[in-house]
């Protein structure tokens with residue numbers, strides 16, 4: 001089964017995530033750990049009133065709104081809070097599938113500056129999945145209150161992605177966040193995040209798997225990050241195969257229908 005117009009990124013957006021991007025408006029995803037201020041950033045940028053509060057897990061499905069910057073309209077999608085993209089929960093799968101298959105033009109990872117180390121785990125995972133990432137360092141007031149000093153310049157050099165400090169509750173830093181998003185979407189800045197290298201054994205397995213994937217799912221290879229996909233396959237994550245079948249080939253398979261080992265389904269050979 002070949003790819004059809006239906007499988008293009010925008011159709012996946014439209015059909016699977018109920019996001020209609022008329023006139024090719026850029027789509028921006030807001031990802032992040034629970035309770036880092038994603039919905040506060042969302043409300044600050046869109047003027048909408050997504051539910052916020054001081055407990056994790058308030059946003060359970062994605063919400064969407066519009067913001068305008070330099071006369072350009074952007075669709076902003078508030079994703080549920082997740083600690084990782086490793087499909088351990090429905091929220092993680094929603095966030096993973098959105099970033100992987102809907103391919104937003106930019107993903108903003110909202111982090112808690114007063115608890116950065118734990119938050120960086122998700123940042124690294126998003127960087128592995130897409131180049132177009134911004135790190136929003138939110139709750140800078142809380143970090144200051146706790147005497148936490150972050151060397152933003154050094155972190156930016158390490159990660160090689162733009163880092164924008166914000167205090168979303170006070171609307172601070174949001175203009176810069178919009179400006180950076182605008183520049184990435186319009187190719188005024190090009191982001192090339194630091195590549196995460198694994199052990200020799202894993203890297204050599206990835207090097208073997210990627211060409212096989214290319215040969216077998218060449219038709220979608222520009223729509224999924226094959227290195228990332230190879231890493232998930234090495235982990236034995238069957239939900240990713242299920243997701244490919246769903247988003248690209250309209251096959252809603254249950255996880256039991258995805259066999260172990262060599263896999264051949266209606267859509268593709270893995």
Ligand SMILES: Nc1nc2c(ncn2[C@@H]2O[C@H](COP(=O)(O)OP(=O)(O)OP(=O)(O)O)[C@@H](O)[C@H]2O)c(=O)[nH]1
Nearest residue numbers: 034035036037038039040052057058059081167168
């Ligand atoms: N001090 C301070 N509080 C903030 C800031 N940004 C957001 N908050 C507060 O942090 C709490 C959580 O904010 P939300 O926007 O609901 O967080 P979220 O990431 O959407 O949370 P989930 O949807 O549950 O994952 C709320 O009480 C906000 O008012 C900030 O920059 N500084």
Ligand SMILES: [Mg+2]
Nearest residue numbers: 038039058059
């Ligand atoms: Mg929220």
